[in-house]
Amino acid sequence: MMKKIEMKTPIVEMDGDEMTRILWRMIKDILILPYVNLKSEYYDLEIKKRDETDDKITIEAAEAIKKYGVGVKCATITPNAARVEEYKLKKMWKSPNGTIRSILDGTVFREPIIVNTIHPYVKTWKKPIVIARHAYGDVYKNVEYKTQELGKAELVFTNKEGKEISRQTIHDFESSGIVMAMHNLDKSIESFAKSCFNYALDKKIDLWFSTKDTISKTYDANFKTIFDRVYEENYKDKFKEAGIVYFYTLIDDLVARVIKSEGGMLWACKNYDGDVMSDLVATAFGSLAMMKSVLVSPEGNFEYEAAHGTVQRHYYKYLKGEKTSTNPMATIFAWTGALRKRGELDGIEELVNFANKLEIACIETIDQGIITKDLEKLSEAENKNVVNSEQWLHLAAKHLESLLY
Numbered sequence: 001m002m003k004k005i006e007m008k009t010p011i012v013e014m015d016g017d018e019m020t021r022i023l024w025r026m027i028k029d030i031l032i033l034p035y036v037n038l039k040s041e042y043y044d045l046e047i048k049k050r051d052e053t054d055d056k057i058t059i060e061a062a063e064a065i066k067k068y069g070v071g072v073k074c075a076t077i078t079p080n081a082a083r084v085e086e087y088k089l090k091k092m093w094k095s096p097n098g099t100i101r102s103i104l105d106g107t108v109f110r111e112p113i114i115v116n117t118i119h120p121y122v123k124t125w126k127k128p129i130v131i132a133r134h135a136y137g138d139v140y141k142n143v144e145y146k147t148q149e150l151g152k153a154e155l156v157f158t159n160k161e162g163k164e165i166s167r168q169t170i171h172d173f174e175s176s177g178i179v180m181a182m183h184n185l186d187k188s189i190e191s192f193a194k195s196c197f198n199y200a201l202d203k204k205i206d207l208w209f210s211t212k213d214t215i216s217k218t219y220d221a222n223f224k225t226i227f228d229r230v231y232e233e234n235y236k237d238k239f240k241e242a243g244i245v246y247f248y249t250l251i252d253d254l255v256a257r258v259i260k261s262e263g264g265m266l267w268a269c270k271n272y273d274g275d276v277m278s279d280l281v282a283t284a285f286g287s288l289a290m291m292k293s294v295l296v297s298p299e300g301n302f303e304y305e306a307a308h309g310t311v312q313r314h315y316y317k318y319l320k321g322e323k324t325s326t327n328p329m330a331t332i333f334a335w336t337g338a339l340r341k342r343g344e345l346d347g348i349e350e351l352v353n354f355a356n357k358l359e360i361a362c363i364e365t366i367d368q369g370i371i372t373k374d375l376e377k378l379s380e381a382e383n384k385n386v387v388n389s390e391q392w393l394h395l396a397a398k399h400l401e402s403l404l405y
Helices: 018-032 047-052 056-068 081-086 096-104 186-203 219-242 251-260 271-285 312-319 329-346 349-367 389-404
Strands: 011-015 040-044 070-073 107-112 130-134 143-147 151-158 164-173 177-181 207-211 246-250 266-269 291-296 302-306
Touching: 011 056, 011 329, 018 312, 018 329, 018 389, 040 056, 047 056, 056 070, 056 096, 070 329, 096 291, 096 302, 107 186, 107 271, 130 186, 130 271, 143 151, 164 177, 186 207, 186 219, 186 266, 207 219, 207 251, 219 246, 246 251, 251 266, 266 271, 271 291, 291 329, 302 329, 329 349, 349 389
Parallel strands: 011 040, 011 070, 070 302, 130 266, 207 246, 207 266
Antiparallel strands: 107 130, 107 291, 143 177, 151 164, 291 302
């Protein structure tokens, strides 16, 4: 038995909800704690705890990431009206992911986990497509209103001195309807652009960026203007030297180009676009449970998480005492990403190597045909063995030990 790897600096550990919370504990017990003396600053972001603390615990977790530099997060519930009733919550709390992203002002990079025995639905795709999602503003920081009477909705801007600078009519309502206002910041967009250009240079892959500036001639056009300026001033020569390309087009055109491409690019998206397109890319590559996700802040802080939700349906089965075949890959890769980055920042080569070997063990376990139920129809392995979550983790651990010793 190898000596446990020692850590210098804690990782910010954010626990979550439902089935992913169960998997979180299993992954730690089976794949991490036997090999690593884990140092973590623990925050319980389960929905009841967020409700109990009026969501202050989410803010505290985000501030801890700023302090320690690396965090790993379990999937969490973003409550709708049904969830408020189910968990008897005080209110419909905002997305914890959105809160953390706003505080860190980072960019979310999502990339499919590639295995040899699962091929993309899009036959032309040969390489991973990385989605860069702006992690600030848009509908995630919106203000909404449901009108119940006739009236006029206006967009008004008043400066700090109280002088009205602009007033525009959004709509004259002659019946009930809805209004939504959203915003963004030039500083945040510029940070997003720099993160994308730096990531493309680091990975040596082309950067494609898309908005709808022909329709949104101020909001979306501002994204394009800032990206173009940042590229021309700071990255044009670097991209030429690296032999990679920065390319902008409308999002509907880019969607068509991506489908016909072989992949291998970084696709930069606004917040909502990235939310949707990352799920589309993940599914087209096989499964949302096979998607890595990391939030990178301008200050160099990192938060790793699974790209999927809490797997509610499996959780209800678990509560009935049933064994579930929930795919743990994205959650495992959140842990390996955080452990690897912690090892890189602290100069602990053993921790970096452990994270790399754990990923290899998981990928090779799937390639051997040992899979969870969601991959049964996708896997092209010769001999498939569909197992439940706990069995899969133990088999992956067995393969990991063969790589470590």
